[in-house]
Amino acid sequence: MIRFDNVTKAYPDGTVAVDRLSLEAPTGKITVLVGPSGCGKTTSMRMVNRLIEPTSGTITLGGQPVSGTDATELRRKIGYVIQHAGLFPHKNVADNVMALPRLLGLGRREARTRALELLERVGLGPQFADRYPWQLSGGQQQRVGVARALAADPPYLLMDEPFSAVDPVVRAQLQEEFLRLQREIGKTIVLVTHDIDEALKLGDQVAVLREGGRLAQAAAPAELLARPADAFVAGFVGRDRGYRALGFAGTGxxxxxxxxxxxxxxxxxxxxxxxxxxxxxxxxxxxxxxxxxxxxxxxxxxxxxxxxxxxxxxxxxxxxxxxxxxxxxxxxxxxxxxxxxxxxxxxxxxxxxxxxxxxxxxxxATAPAGATAGSVEPAAGSAAEAPAGSHL
Amino acid sequence: MTAAEWLRHNAGEIADLTAWHLWLSILPLLIGLLVALPLGRLAHRSRRLYPMLVALAGLVYTVPSLALFILLPKLLSTRILDPVNVVIALSVYTTALLVRVVADGLAAVPADVIQSAHAMGYRSHQRLIRIELPIAVPVIAAGLRVAAVSNVSIVSMAALLGVPQLGSLFTQGFQLHFFTPIVTGVVLSLVIALVLDGLILLAGHSLTPWQPRRSAR
Amino acid sequence: MSTSITGWLTDPVNWSGPDGIPAQTLAHLELSGMALAIALVIGVPVGLLIGHTGRGAFLVGGLANALRALPTLGVLMIAVLLITPHIASDLAFTIPSLIVLVLLAVPPILTNTYAGVFAVDAAAVDAARGMGWRGRDILLRVQLPCALPLILSGIRAAALQIIATATVAAYVSLGGLGRFLIDGLAQSDYAQMAGGAILVAALALAVELLLLGLARLLVSPGLTRRVSRRTSPPAVPASATATAQ
Missing domain, CATH: 3.10.580.10 (CBS-domain)
Structure with missing residues (x-):
């Protein structure tokens, strides 16, 4: 579990990026931080692996405060995926995936085998192993980025706008595959996006942040759609929320x-x-x-x-x-x-x-009490957005 | 004496001078690179140092080589004929040129790549050696080519002071009003520059198999 | 014989007469200025033309690189030996030197002009064309001002190249500050040599600073804002204008 406890990030010039954030990202679930730009969602996430240090408050990882551990050691336990994948341009795909295990001393042959397994997991065949990043499409680079984040088998995964840099068709496909993958690996994931549809589709729990870095509401997607906490959340969740809520309102x-x-x-x-x-x-x-x-x-x-x-x-x-x-x-x-x-x-x-x-x-039939932060109901059905199944 | 005769008579000396010329060009290149790497990294890391180091390098580069060859003996207490003066002067030029190149090369490493390495748990020196420097190789190699070619050309200036290398052929020929030594020196000097340039280009390519190959520049 | 460098530099005898420091400085500047003017007249228009039309670019790149590799001293001597016998007047030594200086100064000016014009934001040119500007207007009012920083740095490189090489010209019996270096060497007078070297270095630095100041005055503030280093392109490849001294 990743736990934010009254976490604040303020800069010397007085800007408050994150304001007293308390939130739990439950083990094995996807927690999505969503909000307009400047709401501190990325800052919040980057404090988990200490790319940014909080001004006050504590973040714990499985009960251990992150500030107590060596930052480098901490980061090696947390997979990290960013918008443009950030692949190392001078390493081929297999070496990119296994860069960290190799750095920590894993043998070449073992690394290769493991790289091929991971690539297969993210839907890339062995023919990709020896290509360089510039030879890949944006979607393929992003898959490699996910494989790389999983290389050391970290229990936690942080994802910063992981699917934002690809076109809508590829994005939908990557999202589907990501959910399938998560069903297999069950990592504790914090994902940042500005796209509310993506948040509702991917999140077991969705935390909506507002400008000034304050948490507006954290709830399961269905709850968020059915009972937005205030006008800001209602506005942010947007139109069609009644129709979209059907995606979580039980099955046929x-x-x-x-x-x-x-x-x-x-x-x-x-x-x-x-x-x-x-x-x-x-x-x-x-x-x-x-x-x-x-x-x-x-x-x-x-x-x-x-x-x-x-x-x-x-x-x-x-x-x-x-x-x-x-x-x-x-x-x-x-x-x-x-x-x-x-x-x-x-x-x-x-x-x-x-x-x-x-x-x-x-x-x-729906009970009025809904899911709140910390007690997240499993989302009903994985595919909230694009109607699952094929087009006729 | 015809050109062919002169060449035959002086083949041994020409070979010696060529070897000296090579040595005096290459050694400063290596020294300059070794000094410029840490300095360039320093300039890259500090927003305040960068403009200062770049400006200083520019001023150093402004000093004409002949003047530097003459002033160094005073500063180093060496004899004016000592080849060490040439090596040091050219090392200084090479460093001045490469400091900025290294800093800019490191700055050209994409930010998201650095962020990834950081977040993956690379320590600072591991990141420099395994990620940043390898990615900066194309830029550094391009700078090294410029430095190498310039060095080969500048070395010959030392002939005016009597330090032996291919430039010695120029002064010899000029005093005798005889073209052959001068032309020989110019041609050999060009060949050395060309070969060094090509070698660095090749080395750069072999260090960066990951680069999309465009036509060589 | 002077005993110390400062002694030589401060001796009033060296500051007067037709061979004194002021006269030689003036001679140095005359030769350099003439060479730079000729190089500008050739380099800038040709560079602008190539940059504007995009034709002949490959030629320029190759030529500039080859010229950087040329050993200046050898070329100067060949020029003197070839040309001097055909000229009777006292220009016999000036003309070959001038030719070599111009030859060395044109490439940095030309390549930087070309590269500067070429690198001007295509959108800006497109916008000008869309507003109905003619080719000449675009060149003079958009491309030239935008390319100015690069052009000026090319001119600076050329000027330094010229000053350095003009020093060497003294070896082929020409005036200028190089005189002190060469004569000092011949007379084993280190103070004179070093004094001359200091003067040459000082002159080069002064010209560099002057041209830097000029660039600050001439270039539009819209272009000189210091972009963060991370986004500015690496310095070397296209615009490398190292002076082969």
């Missing part, structure tokens, strides 16, 4: 999918007409995975081909969040949201009304 367990007839891609027009409801027919791949909707009156030949498919709809997993379910229902051209099971096979469809009913039930 209570929704019973209606049976949906479907045909396999390549079926004849007659087969499609026989099966269709309301003029729309759901088309699947031979394995049973939905691939798109086809409108009977627009079929362009004797068979259902890929040209006939309308791909506008998203799919939701049967155990997905209410937000996914609603999005699937709203985005479907037939008005029926497609549900798939864990294997991606068609499980049935759901109407917007059915989802709305489920939302009402979920709302009345």
């Amino acid at each position: 367990d209570g929704v019973i999918p209606a049976a949906e007839p479907a045909v396999v891609l390549g079926a004849t027009r007659a087969e499609a007409e026989a099966a269709a409801l309301d003029g729309w027919i759901l088309v699947t791949a031979p394995g049973g995975e939905p691939v798109g909707w086809a409108a009977l009156d627009r079929l362009d030949g004797d068979r259902v081909t890929e040209q006939d498919l309308n791909l506008s709809a998203t799919t939701a997993r049967t155990d997905g969040t209410l937000r996914e379910l609603l999005d699937a229902a709203l985005s479907s051209p037939s008005g029926r949201g497609v549900l798939v099971d864990a294997e991606g096979h068609l499980a049935g469809t759901v109407s917007p009304t059915a989802v709305a009913r489920a939302i009402e039930e979920a709302a009345s």
Whole structure:
């Protein structure tokens, strides 16, 4: 656990970067510090590995105050990832990843083996090991940065805007992979971002800071959306928070999918007409995975081909969040949201009304007391933002 | 005497002078680099020292070489013919040139790289040796090339004082109104400069396999 | 024979007459000034042109490097031996020296002018063009003022190069402060040599400081703000203007 206890950072010129911050980042969870620029979020994080020394207050790491340990030794126990990765330009990828263990005396061969393992963990094949940083894309550099932070297997990880320097598509992908990775490694992570969507997506706990370095609210994402502590948090969390809150408001367990007839891609027009409801027919791949909707009156030949498919709809997993379910229902051209099971096979469809009913039930079932700092509920569903599952 | 005859007669002496010229050019280069590394690091680390050291280096560089060759014996109590004067004068020039180069080279190491190393738990000297200096190699090598070529050219000035090296061929030829020694000296001097320049370029490249290769400058 | 350097420097005898310190200083400055003027007339326009059009840049870079490697003393002597016999007047020694001095001074001026113009923020040039400025206006009102710091440092390098080399010119029977160095050597008069050396160094320093002051006056304050070192580019590669003395 990383614990901030009444921590203040003031500069000689009178600027207060962090003002009496008390916060716990629970073991094995992701705590996100978020806020506008100048709110002291990065300063707060950098005090953990003593890149900045607090003016007053204490920070403890697993019960040990950080000020009591040698700064260098402390840093070697804490992985660190920054915005532009900060890779060493003169070392190849494998040497970058293992720079610290090598510095501490690990043998070349062992280091190499371990580097390849770590690279695989972050989704980079062995062909990347001998490349130099300039030969990598921004997203790849960031993956190497994460691998490097994990090299000494530190229990703690600090991440400073780790996904901000890449384009939105790559960012979403990196975020997904990061969550998958964290499920495997379970580190205690403090992550800094200015992007509230990223905070809500990644954080088990989200700490919103305001200008002047004061903590406005620390809570699980659902709690933050449902019960912002004040107008600043409400404003910062932004519009659509009711809709976004559905991402944390429980699953569609209570929704019973209606049976949906479907045909396999390549079926004849007659087969499609026989099966269709309301003029729309759901088309699947031979394995049973939905691939798109086809409108009977627009079929362009004797068979259902890929040209006939309308791909506008998203799919939701049967155990997905209410937000996914609603999005699937709203985005479907037939008005029926497609549900798939864990294997991606068609499980049935759901109407917007059915989802709305489920939302009402979920709302009345939620206990009013929410998560506060220190007692964080596991976030429901990992994917709050981009509707999980594939686009049809 | 024809050019060919002169060359044949004096082959041994020419070889000696060339060796001296090489020695007098290279030794100060090494000394200058060794002195400039810590000084440059100092200048890089201190905001106050940097402008002072750079200004001082600029002033030192202003002193014409011939004047320095003449004044050093007084300061060092050496004889005026002593090659040590040349070595020290050129070491001073090389240092003056490289202090700024080293400081700027270190300053050009990206801030996020330094921050990473810092946060990973590199100690200050480990960071300097393993991260900052290797990354500064291209800049330092470029400065070293300039210093090397300048040194080779400046050494020949010492001929006016009688310190033997390729410049001695210039004074000989001038007194005899004979072109061959002068041209020989100029050509050999150019060749040495070219070879040194190329060697440093190659060494720089072999130390930086990580650099994107653009066309050589 | 003078006994000490200060003795030589303060002896009134050395401060008068056609071979005295003032006369030789003046001669040194005359030769240097003439060489610098000619080098400016050649170097600046050509540099501006290359920087503005971007043509011929590769040639300039290679030439400048090669010239830095040339041993000045040898080149000077070759020039004197080649040219002097063809000139009867007392310019017989001045002209070869002048040629060599100009030859050495043009490259730093030219490369720095070119590099300075070339390095001007492309956006500034683009903006000027977008506002409808003509090529000549852009060159004179945007590129030249922005390139001025680099051009002036090129001129400074050239001036120092000239002063140093003009000292050597005394060896080929020419006046100037180098006279004291060469004559002192010939007469084994160390005081005279060292005194001359001090005068040459002082002259070089004075010119350096003068030109630095001039740069401070001429360059727009918008350009001279001291950017933090971390963001300013390393000094050496393109603009290295070391004086091969």
